[in-house]
Amino acid sequence: MTPTGSEAVRQVADATPDAGSSSASVATADRAARAARGNKQRQRVAVIIPAKDESRRIAATVRSARAIPHVDLVLVVDDGSEDSTQHVAREAGAVVVRHSHNRGKAAAMETGAAVVAMRDAPDRPPRHLLFIDGDLADTAVNTAPLVPPVMDGIADLTIALLPPQPGAGGRGLVVGAARRAIASMTGWTPTQPLSGMRCLTREAFEAATPLARGWGVEAGMTIDLLRLGFRVLEVPCELRHRPSGTDLKGQLHRAAQYRDVQLAVNARRARAAASSVRQTMSPQEQRPGR
Helix, strand or coil: CCCCHHHHHHHHHHCCCCHHHHHHHHHHHHHHHHHHHHHHHHCCEEEEEEECCCCCCHHHHHHHHCCCCCEEEEEEEEECCCCCHHHHHHHCCCEEEEECCCCCHHHHHHHHHHHHHHHCCCCCCCCEEEECCCCCHHHHHHHHHHHHHHHCCCCCEEEEECCCCCCCCCCCHHHHHHHHHHHHHHCCCCCCCCCCCEEECHHHHHHHCCCCCHHHHHHHHHHHHHHCCCCEEEEECCCCCCCCCCCHHHHHHHHHHHHHHHHHHHHHHHHHHHHHHHHHHHHHHCCCCC
């Protein structure tokens, strides 16, 4: 992970052997700091918006996202919408790709990241990836605080902490289950484990793939990255989106969330158990004469 300018200066200064070489060390530190600042100035961010049937809100979301500092690409992945989401998004200034049928959020995220990679210039750092929901409307620009910690090398993944949403009908059962699972597998207890607004480096995204399917994508990503040693940070963001209510549709949505979170968590527990077994068996397999 590339150090910031101040970190680069500090690293070089700490390595200075004696006062006689101070001028050379200062020059080296200055060059390192300038290089770090240059990399930051060249670093760009792509906003990826998985969307399905969001024609009413997607235009405002796209326009708002385009105002985020360092963003030079807003990409909407239309995941099999039956309305005019793709056309509205394109008219608002987004690059649009479309799935012919609904493949789920994880597939839309992977498609978006692949398209961004194809648009990355070979002579510039890969874009950081900022994933946001299509229903944020005018508040999408308020995901901007997720970018600086990643840009400055403080975190590899940032997750938005949303304020209480008016009309939300859940009782926290799915959130609680995801929070406990992440804590038990990583030692870190998130406040909002299912928050979908996330900024991360290309390296972190590639490490997290293949993504967990369905609504388990956020919990799975967090577990995978923390277990691999990546740094995760939650950042407060003033966002408003359309919450699920207490009607039948809302209840079915939460049931699907719970199912997918459990599938993602159980798959990672099984993977961790298999890895532990392999590590236990390995010394026996390496004994002389075997």
